[in-house]
Amino acid sequence: MNALYARRRFWNFFHFGMAMLVTVIGLVVLLWITWTTLRFGFSALNLQLFRMDTPAPGNPGGLRNAFVGSLLLVGLAVLAGTPLGILAGTFLAEFSQGRRIGGVVRFFNDILLSAPSIVIGLFAYSVVVYPMGHYSGWAGAVALAIIFVPVVLRTTDEMLRLVPGSLREAALALGAPYWTMILRVTYRAAGAGILTGILLALARISGETAPLIFTVLNNQFWSTDLGKPIASLPVAIYQFAMSPYADLQALAWAGALVTVIFILLLSLAARYVLHRSQRS
């Protein structure tokens, strides 16, 4: 009996010891990656980065056109994707009770949410670049929007379903039409949650590289014309990191640092918004 007890205790300590070890290993590697980005990034960071365009090897330069290009692409995707995602999420949470269509859309949205981004890029190539005959910023914005929408849809759906039914009933009892009730009551109650979804979706598309490589291609020069190839931060990072020149690699790290800081800030903001709304 005592031997059995000792054996059970041993396996208990063994497994939890392994779990602790593994957690430490995992955290060390992940913090190592973050630290590498900070170290290489900060040593390459300067004001030139925001004032000059992407250079040829050996010349001074920055990432100004890439920043602006990324802002345009991401901004467009957010502008197009936000209403679409919120409306579709509203349909699932408010209009599809007890109907099969709700489950079907929810299921396929989850699939689209995890679909490989490079495949989304191929789709944008096939439906925008190929018919137009040339690479363009529009194609990249389309690809990013397709990645953006499922995240917003899902959080909107979840957050709206958390709104208590009594709130809806109170509004309807006062004579509000159903759509007014949604706009004025449930949206307001779930607002923080929906905003969290938008922020997280924004964080997700900010670093996406794969769907941009063969939709917007790249542009070494200043351009805001979305009908043509345009520079973007992830693609610039990719090309410079793959180049054999140390100065371009340094620029890539600076760009990576800006991306990581931007994304971490967005994720923290999303947590803060959600946390504050839950407390009140």
Next chain:
Amino acid sequence: MLASSSGSPRPSVGDIFFRSLAGFAALFVLLVLFGVAVALLWRSLPAFQHFGWSFLWTGTWDPVRDLFGGWIPIAGTLISSAIALLIAVPLAYGVALFVTSLAPAWLGRPVGSAIELLAAIPSIIYGMWGLFVFAPLFAKAEPWISAHIGTLPYLGVLFRGPPMGIGMLTAGLILAVMVLPFIASIMRDVFAVVPPMLKESAYALGATPWEVQRHVVLAYTRSAVLGGIFLGLGRALGETMAVTFVIGNAHQLSSSLLKPGNSIAALLANEFAEASSPLYQSSLLALGFILFVMTLVILILARLLLWRLETAQGKAGL
């Protein structure tokens, strides 16, 4: 909840308008997924018609002579993902176990949040770390691996090769690091939905914490844990940037994991924009379609497995 027909006795114009607007938006999501499948299939038809089914198991990739077969990148995708899961799953399980049942709340919660934040870091950063930091270090370790593990019978063949630092094994390792926080946070969420009552009953019978984890928590969440692993697999299969940097982009499939190889996503990232002939481009799109189908199957399985826990649970925030 409420039936959508409630409210005023007859639906107002605003109701009908808003409802159809929302309905169209929801339909749009279905259309996009359907559109992805159709567009990729349509554009890859020339390659499938030209090469037939043998496209799947032919290893030639010769843009000059317009001869293409998908076997090498398909196999590379599967191998690198398998390596990644083999390493990441036990690690993720350990992390989730630590965070949910081992660590005190003041430690478990920040560690869990840190893991979640790290899951948001874009994959290109993982790729750059792999290329600039990990690969040079790994190149130094490779002679040792070749000398010691490479001499083992059977298994040794996988670990013989030139110490280049980049290759199939490096790609698998970087992928493992990348999917680790992803799988760990899913497992953490899954473990958290186990009703405390079940665990307390087992403790009351005298079970050790490990026995509770093994026979109660894992038994309760088995299908969802598998679903989380499949979600991670779906992620690994289609991952582009973390792999492109370190897989070596060589069109070969060698017995050694230390040698460079290729995956579908890496091949697409490298060659698609430069694919000159229509057949070349169609072959790349065909590979994209194959990747899409592979991930689709895996993701559908993953969602079905995760839903089993959700329905058992009523509703969980998965």
